[in-house]
Amino acid sequence: MQQFQASMLKLIIETSTNLPSDVRKAVMKARLEEEMGNRSSLALDTIAENIVMAQEEEAPICQDTGMPTFHLHVPVGANQIVMKKQIYAAIEEATKMGKLRPNSVDSLTGVNSGNNLGPGTPVIHFEQWERDDIEVQLILKGGGCENKNIQYALPTELDGLGKAGRDLDGIRKCILHAVYQAQGQGCSAGFIGVGIGGDRTSGYTLAKDQLFRRTDDVNPIPELAKLEEYVMETANQLGVGTMGFGGKVSLLGCKIGVMNRLPASFYVSVAYNCWAFRRLGVVLDASSGEIREWQFQESVEAFDLTKNAGETDSDDTRTVVLQAPISEEQVRDLKVGDVVIINGEMHTGRDAFHKYMIEPEHTSPVDLSGGVIYHCGPVMLKDQQGEWHVKAAGPTTSSREEPYQADIIKKFGLRAVIGKGGMGPKTLKGLQEHGAVYLNAIGGAAQYYARCVKKVNGVDFLEFGIPEAMWHLQVEGFAAIVTMDAHGNSLHADIDNQSLRKLSDFAEKVF
Ligand SMILES: O=C(O)C[C@H](O)C(=O)O
Numbered sequence: 001m002q003q004f005q006a007s008m009l010k011l012i013i014e015t016s017t018n019l020p021s022d023v024r025k026a027v028m029k030a031r032l033e034e035e036m037g038n039r040s041s042l043a044l045d046t047i048a049e050n051i052v053m054a055q056e057e058e059a060p061i062c063q064d065t066g067m068p069t070f071h072l073h074v075p076v077g078a079n080q081i082v083m084k085k086q087i088y089a090a091i092e093e094a095t096k097m098g099k100l101r102p103n104s105v106d107s108l109t110g111v112n113s114g115n116n117l118g119p120g121t122p123v124i125h126f127e128q129w130e131r132d133d134i135e136v137q138l139i140l141k142g143g144g145c146e147n148k149n150i151q152y153a154l155p156t157e158l159d160g161l162g163k164a165g166r167d168l169d170g171i172r173k174c175i176l177h178a179v180y181q182a183q184g185q186g187c188s189a190g191f192i193g194v195g196i197g198g199d200r201t202s203g204y205t206l207a208k209d210q211l212f213r214r215t216d217d218v219n220p221i222p223e224l225a226k227l228e229e230y231v232m233e234t235a236n237q238l239g240v241g242t243m244g245f246g247g248k249v250s251l252l253g254c255k256i257g258v259m260n261r262l263p264a265s266f267y268v269s270v271a272y273n274c275w276a277f278r279r280l281g282v283v284l285d286a287s288s289g290e291i292r293e294w295q296f297q298e299s300v301e302a303f304d305l306t307k308n309a310g311e312t313d314s315d316d317t318r319t320v321v322l323q324a325p326i327s328e329e330q331v332r333d334l335k336v337g338d339v340v341i342i343n344g345e346m347h348t349g350r351d352a353f354h355k356y357m358i359e360p361e362h363t364s365p366v367d368l369s370g371g372v373i374y375h376c377g378p379v380m381l382k383d384q385q386g387e388w389h390v391k392a393a394g395p396t397t398s399s400r401e402e403p404y405q406a407d408i409i410k411k412f413g414l415r416a417v418i419g420k421g422g423m424g425p426k427t428l429k430g431l432q433e434h435g436a437v438y439l440n441a442i443g444g445a446a447q448y449y450a451r452c453v454k455k456v457n458g459v460d461f462l463e464f465g466i467p468e469a470m471w472h473l474q475v476e477g478f479a480a481i482v483t484m485d486a487h488g489n490s491l492h493a494d495i496d497n498q499s500l501r502k503l504s505d506f507a508e509k510v511f
């Protein structure tokens with residue numbers, strides 16, 4: 001097994017940087033179906049460009065390289081202890097190379113282990129089989145879409161859909177509700193794996209196992225095949241759209257599995273995966289550990305990046321170029337729907353930053369008045385001269401900062417907050433009161449945005465770990481859409497309301 005570790009490194013790098021062919025096909029199909037030139041369609045163009053860039057540069061598709069989860073099938077007698085150690089070594093190496101972000105954080109102290117190793121990281125499942133080769137499948141599922149997983153205990157009452165009973169129709173309602181509640185926060189359009197039955201743990205495991213199915217397979221259980229088809233058709237009428245911008249495509253795949261349950265429990269568990277659905281597999285020679293075959297990676301036609309090029313939204317889309325720091329007047333002039341191009345310096349700040357800064361005695365190491373805060377935890381590498389470089393830098397889910405954001409805007413005089421998925425009423429009120437805007441960047445487009453960073457001007461709070469540190473980034477041509485303005489308008493609230501109304505159209509019994 002001399003080659004095993006090297007094969008695992010290849011698998012990790014390929015999974016982080018090269019999207020599987022069935023996922024690419026689903027994104028391509030979405031581009032064809034979405035209305036030309038609307039916001040979702042433009043976001044899909046950026047996503048397609050990002051997928052191509054990541055592959056060409058062998059760089060992470062998204063900066064959140066997720067929880068590495070390995071599923072191994074091994075012949076009887078294979079040494080699992082050695083394999084585990086070699087997977088750990090490959091994970092550490094891939095992290096050093098900037099193919100994985102250091103993503104393993106001590107839950108009590110908040111300390112990042114720095115190498116993606118620690119209690120519970122990575123996740124490795126072994127199973128024996130009768131074959132004499134080894135199969136390793138890997139999924140890198142990010143934290144933002146993981147937060148949108150949801151588990152229902154039937155019977156229950158659901159927003160828009162009413163009572164969901166202990167039957168196939170109740171299951172149907174839960175799945176539609178799962179897509180609705182994710183909105184754009186898990187970087188829609190997503191893929192869902194559904195587990196019916198089991199207990200709370202095995203139900204979620206079954207849901208996640210469905211994500212290893214090919215998106216174009218047909219469920220062997222006829223009722224579930226029908227349900228999968230129904231969900232694909234119906235969920236795409238909810239109007240959530242790419243990144244929650246509204247549109248025709250809200251779901252790219254739905255796979256459902258079933259297992260027995262206890263008489264008292266009836267769970268429907270839904271694992272939500274963003275469009276950056278990174279999962280690949282390899283079949284290895286059991287004596288050498290060499291790769292014999294790749295899974296989920298047939299050749300597919302290349303993305304046509306010229307499609308829609310130059311198209312804009314309807315006539316009233318404005319593009320506004322802003323140089324940071326930004327004035328209150330410039331910000332108050334912006335409206336939901338405007339495209340903003342930012343030049344100048346922005347500062348990353350996410351969970352640890354907001355929690356720290358909210359304390360009255362804590363001040364910012366740099367002047368933030370008129371400033372731009374970017375909810376982003378990048379992948380960074382230091383070169384031999386000690387200079388930092390951005391390897392991937394897309395937005396993170398902003399709603400986690402909802403308890404802090406308005407106060408942070410006020411405290412530091414911020415004028416713009418960039419993130420994804422939108423924020424709530426407290427922030428919306430804060431934008432209005434203090435004169436600031438919320439800008440939505442395209443989630444997962446980590447290469448696209450990394451390209452806009454011309455220089456890393458510095459870093460503070462590196463002790464928070466690489467993703468949580470405050471990076472000072474010099475950007476050029478950083479594009480984002482105003483989705484919450486200083487006049488009380490929120491595209492996110494509008495799309496949520498509209499999709500909830502649409503959801504209620506599907507309350508009638510179907511199965
Ligand atoms: O942690 C991140 O960088 C992003 C996260 O996956 C998210 O979707 O919020």
Ligand code: SF4
Pocket residue numbers: 062063064065066141142143144145185186187274275276394395396397443444445
């Ligand atoms: S930022 Fe979006 S694309 Fe990236 S892992 Fe999170 S949910 Fe997925």
